[in-house]
Amino acid sequence: MSVTVRIPTPLRKLTGGTDEVSVEAANVGEMIENLESAHAGLKERLCDEAGDIRRFVNIYVNDEDVRFLQGKDTPLADNDQVSIVPAIAGGNA
Amino acid sequence: MIDFTEEQIERYSRHIILPEVGGEGQSRLLESKVFMIGAGGLGSPVAYYLAAAGVGTIGIADADVVDMSNLQRQIIHNNERIGMEKVESAKKTIQALNPDVNVITYTERVTEENVREIIRDYDVIVDGCDNFPTRFLVNDACFFEQRTLVSGAMFRFEGQVTTFKPHTDREGPCYRCLYPEPPPAGLVPSCSEAGILGALAGSVGTIQAVEVIKELLGIGDSLSGYLMTFDALRMEWRKLKLRKDPACPLCSKEATIKDLITYDEACELRTAQG
Numbered sequence: 001m002s003v004t005v006r007i008p009t010p011l012r013k014l015t016g017g018t019d020e021v022s023v024e025a026a027n028v029g030e031m032i033e034n035l036e037s038a039h040a041g042l043k044e045r046l047c048d049e050a051g052d053i054r055r056f057v058n059i060y061v062n063d064e065d066v067r068f069l070q071g072k073d074t075p076l077a078d079n080d081q082v083s084i085v086p087a088i089a090g091g092n093a
Numbered sequence: 094m095i096d097f098t099e100e101q102i103e104r105y106s107r108h109i110i111l112p113e114v115g116g117e118g119q120s121r122l123l124e125s126k127v128f129m130i131g132a133g134g135l136g137s138p139v140a141y142y143l144a145a146a147g148v149g150t151i152g153i154a155d156a157d158v159v160d161m162s163n164l165q166r167q168i169i170h171n172n173e174r175i176g177m178e179k180v181e182s183a184k185k186t187i188q189a190l191n192p193d194v195n196v197i198t199y200t201e202r203v204t205e206e207n208v209r210e211i212i213r214d215y216d217v218i219v220d221g222c223d224n225f226p227t228r229f230l231v232n233d234a235c236f237f238e239q240r241t242l243v244s245g246a247m248f249r250f251e252g253q254v255t256t257f258k259p260h261t262d263r264e265g266p267c268y269r270c271l272y273p274e275p276p277p278a279g280l281v282p283s284c285s286e287a288g289i290l291g292a293l294a295g296s297v298g299t300i301q302a303v304e305v306i307k308e309l310l311g312i313g314d315s316l317s318g319y320l321m322t323f324d325a326l327r328m329e330w331r332k333l334k335l336r337k338d339p340a341c342p343l344c345s346k347e348a349t350i351k352d353l354i355t356y357d358e359a360c361e362l363r364t365a366q367g
Contacts, residue, residue: 006324008251009248009249009250009251009324010248010249019324019326019327054276055272055273055274056272056274056275056276058271058272060333063331063332063333063334064334065333065334065335065336067338068336083322083331083333085253085320085322085333086276087225087271087272087275087276088246088247088248088251088253089222089223089224089225089228089246089248090134090223090246090247090248090287090289091131091133091134091135091136091220091221091222091223091245091246091247091294091297
Protein backbone atom coordinates (compact mmCIF):
# COMPACT_ATOMS: atom_id res chain seq x y z
CA MET A 1 0.00 0.00 0.00
CA SER A 2 1.37 3.39 -0.87
CA VAL A 3 0.29 6.20 1.39
CA THR A 4 1.28 9.83 1.64
CA VAL A 5 2.41 11.11 5.01
CA ARG A 6 2.16 14.78 5.90
CA ILE A 7 5.20 15.86 7.87
CA PRO A 8 4.55 18.72 10.33
CA THR A 9 6.91 21.67 10.52
CA PRO A 10 8.78 20.53 13.66
CA LEU A 11 9.80 17.25 11.99
CA ARG A 12 10.71 18.57 8.56
CA LYS A 13 14.38 18.90 9.39
CA LEU A 14 14.42 15.09 9.49
CA THR A 15 12.97 14.85 5.99
CA GLY A 16 15.28 17.41 4.46
CA GLY A 17 12.53 20.01 4.51
CA THR A 18 10.01 17.89 2.63
CA ASP A 19 6.44 18.34 3.82
CA GLU A 20 4.99 15.16 2.33
CA VAL A 21 6.57 11.76 1.78
CA SER A 22 5.28 8.56 0.18
CA VAL A 23 5.66 5.29 2.09
CA GLU A 24 4.82 1.68 1.36
CA ALA A 25 3.14 0.13 4.40
CA ALA A 26 0.25 -2.16 5.32
CA ASN A 27 -0.40 -0.53 8.67
CA VAL A 28 0.62 2.42 10.81
CA GLY A 29 3.35 0.52 12.70
CA GLU A 30 4.98 -0.56 9.45
CA MET A 31 4.66 2.97 8.14
CA ILE A 32 6.65 4.28 11.12
CA GLU A 33 9.37 1.66 10.58
CA ASN A 34 9.61 2.51 6.89
CA LEU A 35 9.65 6.23 7.62
CA GLU A 36 12.55 5.61 10.01
CA SER A 37 14.47 3.69 7.33
CA ALA A 38 14.13 6.57 4.92
CA HIS A 39 14.49 9.39 7.46
CA ALA A 40 16.48 8.30 10.49
CA GLY A 41 15.32 9.89 13.74
CA LEU A 42 11.62 10.11 12.90
CA LYS A 43 10.65 7.05 14.93
CA GLU A 44 12.16 8.47 18.09
CA ARG A 45 10.04 11.57 17.65
CA LEU A 46 6.87 9.59 17.09
CA CYS A 47 7.30 6.67 19.51
CA ASP A 48 8.51 6.21 23.07
CA GLU A 49 11.10 3.66 24.24
CA ALA A 50 8.45 0.95 24.36
CA GLY A 51 7.57 1.64 20.73
CA ASP A 52 4.17 3.14 21.52
CA ILE A 53 3.03 6.31 19.79
CA ARG A 54 3.89 9.25 22.03
CA ARG A 55 0.95 10.83 23.81
CA PHE A 56 1.74 14.32 22.57
CA VAL A 57 1.81 13.18 18.95
CA ASN A 58 -1.39 12.29 17.15
CA ILE A 59 -1.36 10.31 13.93
CA TYR A 60 -4.38 10.62 11.67
CA VAL A 61 -5.31 8.29 8.85
CA ASN A 62 -7.39 10.50 6.62
CA ASP A 63 -9.43 12.47 9.19
CA GLU A 64 -9.46 9.93 12.00
CA ASP A 65 -7.04 9.66 14.95
CA VAL A 66 -5.45 6.19 15.00
CA ARG A 67 -5.89 6.09 18.79
CA PHE A 68 -9.60 5.64 18.05
CA LEU A 69 -8.95 3.10 15.30
CA GLN A 70 -6.46 0.31 15.97
CA GLY A 71 -3.42 2.33 16.95
CA LYS A 72 -0.27 1.04 15.28
CA ASP A 73 -2.26 -1.88 13.86
CA THR A 74 -4.55 0.46 11.95
CA PRO A 75 -4.52 -0.84 8.37
CA LEU A 76 -3.59 1.45 5.52
CA ALA A 77 -5.09 1.43 2.04
CA ASP A 78 -3.66 2.81 -1.17
CA ASN A 79 -3.85 6.59 -1.34
CA ASP A 80 -4.65 7.01 2.34
CA GLN A 81 -3.43 10.31 3.64
CA VAL A 82 -1.62 10.13 6.96
CA SER A 83 -1.09 13.29 9.02
CA ILE A 84 1.22 13.68 11.97
CA VAL A 85 -0.14 16.33 14.35
CA PRO A 86 2.19 17.11 17.26
CA ALA A 87 1.26 19.28 20.23
CA ILE A 88 2.33 22.87 19.66
CA ALA A 89 2.14 25.61 22.25
CA GLY A 90 3.13 28.91 20.66
CA GLY A 91 0.86 31.87 20.64
CA ASN A 92 1.94 34.68 22.84
CA ALA A 93 5.49 35.62 23.68
CA MET B 94 -32.26 43.63 25.34
CA ILE B 95 -30.29 46.76 26.04
CA ASP B 96 -31.27 50.14 24.63
CA PHE B 97 -28.78 51.06 21.96
CA THR B 98 -27.58 54.60 21.59
CA GLU B 99 -27.67 56.20 18.13
CA GLU B 100 -23.94 55.71 17.92
CA GLN B 101 -24.19 52.03 18.77
CA ILE B 102 -26.88 51.47 16.16
CA GLU B 103 -24.54 52.95 13.59
CA ARG B 104 -21.43 51.22 14.86
CA TYR B 105 -22.99 47.76 14.91
CA SER B 106 -25.34 48.20 11.94
CA ARG B 107 -23.58 45.56 9.83
CA HIS B 108 -24.07 43.07 12.64
CA ILE B 109 -27.61 44.11 13.46
CA ILE B 110 -28.80 43.60 9.88
CA LEU B 111 -27.57 40.00 9.94
CA PRO B 112 -30.59 37.87 10.85
CA GLU B 113 -28.29 35.53 12.82
CA VAL B 114 -27.16 38.42 15.01
CA GLY B 115 -29.79 41.15 15.04
CA GLY B 116 -30.35 43.58 17.87
CA GLU B 117 -30.70 40.73 20.29
CA GLY B 118 -27.38 39.15 19.33
CA GLN B 119 -25.57 42.48 19.42
CA SER B 120 -27.06 43.11 22.80
CA ARG B 121 -25.78 39.74 23.95
CA LEU B 122 -22.28 40.57 22.71
CA LEU B 123 -22.31 43.84 24.64
CA GLU B 124 -23.26 41.93 27.77
CA SER B 125 -20.65 39.21 27.23
CA LYS B 126 -17.38 38.75 29.06
CA VAL B 127 -14.37 37.13 27.43
CA PHE B 128 -11.06 36.38 29.14
CA MET B 129 -7.92 36.18 27.06
CA ILE B 130 -4.69 34.53 28.11
CA GLY B 131 -1.94 36.45 26.36
CA ALA B 132 -1.84 39.83 24.60
CA GLY B 133 0.66 38.62 22.05
CA GLY B 134 0.60 37.07 18.60
CA LEU B 135 -2.80 35.40 18.87
CA GLY B 136 -4.20 37.75 21.50
CA SER B 137 -3.71 40.76 19.21
CA PRO B 138 -6.14 39.81 16.44
CA VAL B 139 -8.52 38.20 18.92
CA ALA B 140 -8.69 41.37 21.01
CA TYR B 141 -9.07 43.59 17.95
CA TYR B 142 -12.03 41.69 16.54
CA LEU B 143 -13.76 41.08 19.86
CA ALA B 144 -13.45 44.77 20.63
CA ALA B 145 -14.71 45.79 17.19
CA ALA B 146 -17.63 43.37 17.59
CA GLY B 147 -18.61 45.07 20.81
CA VAL B 148 -17.89 42.30 23.28
CA GLY B 149 -18.68 44.28 26.40
CA THR B 150 -15.98 43.08 28.76
CA ILE B 151 -12.57 41.80 27.74
CA GLY B 152 -10.19 40.56 30.42
CA ILE B 153 -6.55 40.16 29.40
CA ALA B 154 -3.77 38.49 31.35
CA ASP B 155 -0.15 38.97 30.36
CA ALA B 156 2.87 39.66 32.54
CA ASP B 157 5.19 40.88 29.77
CA VAL B 158 6.11 44.28 28.42
CA VAL B 159 6.17 45.22 24.74
CA ASP B 160 9.47 44.48 23.05
CA MET B 161 10.64 45.56 19.60
CA SER B 162 10.81 41.91 18.49
CA ASN B 163 7.09 41.49 19.26
CA LEU B 164 5.95 44.01 16.66
CA GLN B 165 6.50 41.67 13.71
CA ARG B 166 3.25 39.93 14.68
CA GLN B 167 1.69 41.45 17.81
CA ILE B 168 -0.28 44.10 15.99
CA ILE B 169 -2.20 45.43 18.96
CA HIS B 170 1.02 47.09 20.14
CA ASN B 171 3.16 49.65 18.33
CA ASN B 172 6.53 51.33 18.28
CA GLU B 173 5.59 53.93 20.86
CA ARG B 174 4.55 51.28 23.35
CA ILE B 175 7.91 49.55 23.66
CA GLY B 176 8.55 48.95 27.34
CA MET B 177 4.88 49.38 28.26
CA GLU B 178 2.99 46.51 29.89
CA LYS B 179 1.31 44.53 27.13
CA VAL B 180 -2.04 44.57 28.91
CA GLU B 181 -1.90 48.38 29.14
CA SER B 182 -0.94 48.70 25.51
CA ALA B 183 -3.76 46.35 24.49
CA LYS B 184 -6.21 48.33 26.61
CA LYS B 185 -5.23 51.59 24.90
CA THR B 186 -5.71 50.10 21.44
CA ILE B 187 -9.06 48.53 22.33
CA GLN B 188 -10.43 51.67 23.90
CA ALA B 189 -9.36 53.79 20.95
CA LEU B 190 -11.20 51.37 18.67
CA ASN B 191 -14.37 50.98 20.70
CA PRO B 192 -15.18 52.88 23.89
CA ASP B 193 -18.07 50.47 24.58
CA VAL B 194 -15.59 47.84 25.71
CA ASN B 195 -14.63 47.56 29.35
CA VAL B 196 -11.07 46.18 29.50
CA ILE B 197 -9.90 44.46 32.67
CA THR B 198 -6.16 43.94 32.83
CA TYR B 199 -4.22 41.33 34.78
CA THR B 200 -0.49 42.03 34.79
CA GLU B 201 0.31 38.51 35.82
CA ARG B 202 0.53 35.01 34.53
CA VAL B 203 -2.38 32.73 35.24
CA THR B 204 -1.43 30.27 37.95
CA GLU B 205 -2.90 27.44 39.94
CA GLU B 206 -3.71 30.01 42.63
CA ASN B 207 -5.56 32.59 40.54
CA VAL B 208 -6.93 30.97 37.39
CA ARG B 209 -10.17 29.45 38.64
CA GLU B 210 -11.23 32.58 40.44
CA ILE B 211 -10.48 34.76 37.41
CA ILE B 212 -12.28 32.67 34.81
CA ARG B 213 -15.38 32.29 36.94
CA ASP B 214 -16.24 35.88 36.00
CA TYR B 215 -16.17 35.22 32.25
CA ASP B 216 -18.32 33.48 29.65
CA VAL B 217 -15.67 32.29 27.21
CA ILE B 218 -11.92 31.85 27.67
CA VAL B 219 -9.40 32.32 24.84
CA ASP B 220 -6.04 30.63 25.07
CA GLY B 221 -3.23 32.14 23.05
CA CYS B 222 -0.39 31.43 25.47
CA ASP B 223 3.07 30.22 24.56
CA ASN B 224 3.76 27.23 26.77
CA PHE B 225 2.42 23.81 27.64
CA PRO B 226 2.08 24.17 31.43
CA THR B 227 -0.29 27.13 30.96
CA ARG B 228 -2.28 25.31 28.27
CA PHE B 229 -2.87 22.36 30.58
CA LEU B 230 -3.63 24.62 33.55
CA VAL B 231 -6.18 26.64 31.58
CA ASN B 232 -7.80 23.53 30.12
CA ASP B 233 -8.19 21.95 33.54
CA ALA B 234 -9.49 25.17 35.10
CA CYS B 235 -12.05 25.60 32.30
CA PHE B 236 -13.19 22.02 32.82
CA PHE B 237 -13.63 22.46 36.57
CA GLU B 238 -15.35 25.83 36.18
CA GLN B 239 -17.41 24.69 33.17
CA ARG B 240 -16.20 27.40 30.86
CA THR B 241 -15.89 27.19 27.08
CA LEU B 242 -12.28 27.39 25.92
CA VAL B 243 -11.27 28.52 22.44
CA SER B 244 -7.71 27.37 21.98
CA GLY B 245 -5.19 28.45 19.36
CA ALA B 246 -1.55 27.54 18.88
CA MET B 247 1.06 28.06 16.22
CA PHE B 248 4.55 27.05 15.27
CA ARG B 249 6.62 28.48 12.42
CA PHE B 250 4.14 28.16 9.52
CA GLU B 251 1.50 25.99 11.18
CA GLY B 252 -1.52 26.67 13.30
CA GLN B 253 -4.10 24.70 15.29
CA VAL B 254 -7.47 25.92 16.51
CA THR B 255 -10.27 24.21 18.38
CA THR B 256 -12.96 24.70 21.00
CA PHE B 257 -13.25 22.68 24.17
CA LYS B 258 -16.58 22.60 25.98
CA PRO B 259 -17.09 19.14 27.45
CA HIS B 260 -19.53 20.65 29.97
CA THR B 261 -22.11 21.42 27.28
CA ASP B 262 -21.08 19.09 24.45
CA ARG B 263 -21.29 15.60 25.97
CA GLU B 264 -19.31 14.12 23.13
CA GLY B 265 -16.86 16.99 23.15
CA PRO B 266 -13.24 16.45 24.13
CA CYS B 267 -10.95 18.54 26.32
CA TYR B 268 -7.28 19.40 25.63
CA ARG B 269 -6.19 16.31 27.57
CA CYS B 270 -8.25 14.10 25.25
CA LEU B 271 -6.07 15.50 22.48
CA TYR B 272 -2.79 15.49 24.40
CA PRO B 273 -2.99 13.82 27.86
CA GLU B 274 0.13 15.48 29.22
CA PRO B 275 2.86 17.94 28.20
CA PRO B 276 5.80 16.67 26.16
CA PRO B 277 8.99 16.02 28.11
CA ALA B 278 11.89 18.44 27.74
CA GLY B 279 14.15 18.14 24.74
CA LEU B 280 11.68 16.72 22.25
CA VAL B 281 10.36 20.00 20.95
CA PRO B 282 12.59 22.82 19.70
CA SER B 283 12.85 25.88 21.91
CA CYS B 284 11.50 29.26 20.90
CA SER B 285 14.88 30.63 19.97
CA GLU B 286 15.25 27.87 17.37
CA ALA B 287 11.71 28.17 16.11
CA GLY B 288 10.64 31.48 14.63
CA ILE B 289 7.15 32.29 13.44
CA LEU B 290 5.63 33.82 10.33
CA GLY B 291 4.02 36.94 11.75
CA ALA B 292 0.90 36.96 9.59
CA LEU B 293 0.15 33.38 10.66
CA ALA B 294 -0.92 34.83 14.01
CA GLY B 295 -3.62 36.73 12.14
CA SER B 296 -4.84 33.61 10.34
CA VAL B 297 -5.12 31.61 13.54
CA GLY B 298 -6.25 34.43 15.82
CA THR B 299 -9.08 35.60 13.59
CA ILE B 300 -10.44 32.06 13.42
CA GLN B 301 -10.41 32.08 17.23
CA ALA B 302 -12.25 35.41 17.26
CA VAL B 303 -14.92 34.11 14.87
CA GLU B 304 -15.33 31.05 17.04
CA VAL B 305 -15.66 33.11 20.24
CA ILE B 306 -18.29 35.38 18.70
CA LYS B 307 -20.29 32.37 17.45
CA GLU B 308 -20.10 30.81 20.92
CA LEU B 309 -21.36 34.02 22.51
CA LEU B 310 -24.21 34.30 19.98
CA GLY B 311 -24.97 30.60 20.07
CA ILE B 312 -25.01 30.32 16.27
CA GLY B 313 -23.59 27.91 13.71
CA ASP B 314 -21.50 24.81 14.28
CA SER B 315 -18.82 24.79 16.92
CA LEU B 316 -15.27 23.54 16.43
CA SER B 317 -15.83 21.33 19.47
CA GLY B 318 -14.89 17.84 18.31
CA TYR B 319 -12.66 19.09 15.52
CA LEU B 320 -9.11 20.34 15.25
CA MET B 321 -8.58 22.92 12.53
CA THR B 322 -5.03 22.84 11.28
CA PHE B 323 -3.48 25.40 8.97
CA ASP B 324 -0.33 24.94 6.94
CA ALA B 325 0.62 28.35 5.61
CA LEU B 326 3.29 27.04 3.25
CA ARG B 327 0.82 24.73 1.52
CA MET B 328 -1.99 27.23 2.12
CA GLU B 329 -4.12 24.40 3.39
CA TRP B 330 -6.72 24.21 6.12
CA ARG B 331 -7.81 20.82 7.40
CA LYS B 332 -10.51 19.83 9.85
CA LEU B 333 -9.59 16.68 11.75
CA LYS B 334 -11.94 14.75 14.03
CA LEU B 335 -11.21 15.15 17.69
CA ARG B 336 -12.79 12.55 19.90
CA LYS B 337 -13.46 12.44 23.59
CA ASP B 338 -10.95 10.04 25.10
CA PRO B 339 -12.88 7.47 27.19
CA ALA B 340 -9.74 7.21 29.33
CA CYS B 341 -9.11 10.97 29.58
CA PRO B 342 -7.44 11.70 32.93
CA LEU B 343 -9.58 14.84 33.30
CA CYS B 344 -12.97 14.70 31.62
CA SER B 345 -13.84 11.00 31.39
CA LYS B 346 -15.51 8.72 33.92
CA GLU B 347 -12.04 7.31 34.56
CA ALA B 348 -10.72 10.73 35.54
CA THR B 349 -7.82 10.76 37.95
CA ILE B 350 -7.22 14.51 37.98
CA LYS B 351 -9.43 16.13 40.58
CA ASP B 352 -7.71 19.45 41.02
CA LEU B 353 -5.32 21.77 39.22
CA ILE B 354 -1.78 20.62 38.52
CA THR B 355 1.19 22.89 37.94
CA TYR B 356 3.80 21.43 35.66
CA ASP B 357 7.22 22.62 36.67
CA GLU B 358 9.57 24.71 34.60
CA ALA B 359 11.61 21.64 33.74
CA CYS B 360 8.96 20.45 31.37
CA GLU B 361 8.10 23.87 30.12
CA LEU B 362 8.78 23.84 26.43
CA ARG B 363 8.17 26.96 24.51
CA THR B 364 7.79 25.54 21.06
CA ALA B 365 7.27 28.84 19.39
CA GLN B 366 8.07 32.46 19.82
CA GLY B 367 4.35 32.86 19.45
